[in-house]
Amino acid sequence: MPFNFNDPGNTVEIQQEQQTQQYQNADNQVGQTSTDAAQAADSKIKGLSDTEIKNPDTIIVTVSDPKTPIVVLFGAKTSGKTMTLIRLTKYLEGMGYNVVPDPIFRPDTDMYYQRMCKEFGTLAHSDYAPVGNDVMSFMLVKVISPSGRTLCQILEAPGEHYFDSDIPDRLFPAYIENISHAIKNRKTWMFIVEENWGGSQTVRDLYAKKIQDMQRRIKPMDRIIFTCHKVDKSNHFRPDGRPNISAIFQNIKNQYPHIFDRYVNRNPITRWFSPYNFDFVTFSAGTFNPTGDGRQVYTPGEDFYPEQLWRVIKKNI
Numbered sequence: 001m002p003f004n005f006n007d008p009g010n011t012v013e014i015q016q017e018q019q020t021q022q023y024q025n026a027d028n029q030v031g032q033t034s035t036d037a038a039q040a041a042d043s044k045i046k047g048l049s050d051t052e053i054k055n056p057d058t059i060i061v062t063v064s065d066p067k068t069p070i071v072v073l074f075g076a077k078t079s080g081k082t083m084t085l086i087r088l089t090k091y092l093e094g095m096g097y098n099v100v101p102d103p104i105f106r107p108d109t110d111m112y113y114q115r116m117c118k119e120f121g122t123l124a125h126s127d128y129a130p131v132g133n134d135v136m137s138f139m140l141v142k143v144i145s146p147s148g149r150t151l152c153q154i155l156e157a158p159g160e161h162y163f164d165s166d167i168p169d170r171l172f173p174a175y176i177e178n179i180s181h182a183i184k185n186r187k188t189w190m191f192i193v194e195e196n197w198g199g200s201q202t203v204r205d206l207y208a209k210k211i212q213d214m215q216r217r218i219k220p221m222d223r224i225i226f227t228c229h230k231v232d233k234s235n236h237f238r239p240d241g242r243p244n245i246s247a248i249f250q251n252i253k254n255q256y257p258h259i260f261d262r263y264v265n266r267n268p269i270t271r272w273f274s275p276y277n278f279d280f281v282t283f284s285a286g287t288f289n290p291t292g293d294g295r296q297v298y299t300p301g302e303d304f305y306p307e308q309l310w311r312v313i314k315k316n317i
Ligand SMILES: Nc1nc2c(ncn2[C@@H]2O[C@H](COP(=O)(O)OP(=O)(O)OP(=O)(O)O)[C@@H](O)[C@H]2O)c(=O)[nH]1
Pocket: 075, 076, 077, 078, 079, 080, 081, 082, 083, 084, 129, 136, 137, 157, 158, 159, 160, 229, 230, 231, 232, 233, 283, 284, 285, 286, 287, 288, 296
């Protein structure tokens, strides 16, 4: 598939644009209550300035490497983006790779992000899942091969900026819009879904709509991965203990209407063995045991999951 790398090579700063007005209009449409809810939700995102909390369209992120492909983790709050990064980091380090946070991604006024970058290694190897003051909302890491080549960048942003069930119609903040169209790096979108997620089919329908919203914005040459996260909670396992991919795929297809429609393979020959133009993978970071003091002991799962995920990422970058 052809990709265009015409970027001048300068830092690409993704910044608020005309979207600010669009965002405010959306808030106006849903009224004061939703605005309050948005601000309440955003106020929980650590490291943002007051202005960024009030208006997420002013959030600045900078991708300083305009060449290396970006893998965008698209998932609602607590969908497992941070734990994916952590589990993948442990796996890749064991294979001789380096996973290095990029401190430039957020302005240096975001002291919280700077601390997350410094402590990323410690958090990735902690016996506890990050909570409270260690919750990771923004993160851009570079994956460097054992031979020193930077293979990809993986980008995490706060889940509520992708989907917030309290404000399901809220537009994507400007920085996410800009990631989708303004920056030139080749992109792979990893859409995170989970069986029986969200508490009701209504919430899943709304999330499915947001996924489709993003799919409409994505460039045709961007690559797509769907990951069914937290698969350890699934009821669909084969006798050999591995996830039953076809049953899980069908369940996701039923529970998140139309999210695959855009990627139906219409080639009359290849569609018989490859009906869709994306990769579908299951993932589990491991097990999480509450301690009683608000923390969770984290035990990484077997390498099978990060190994599969990394194989699929490598194929799509
Ligand atoms: N059972 C199970 N639980 C998981 C798994 N991954 C994450 N979790 C649970 O989900 C919680 C949230 O995971 P995170 O990785 O922090 O979620 P996130 O998508 O980064 O959330 P935000 O940064 O708030 O958008 C964890 O604290 C775990 O309790 C998994 O593979 N299996």
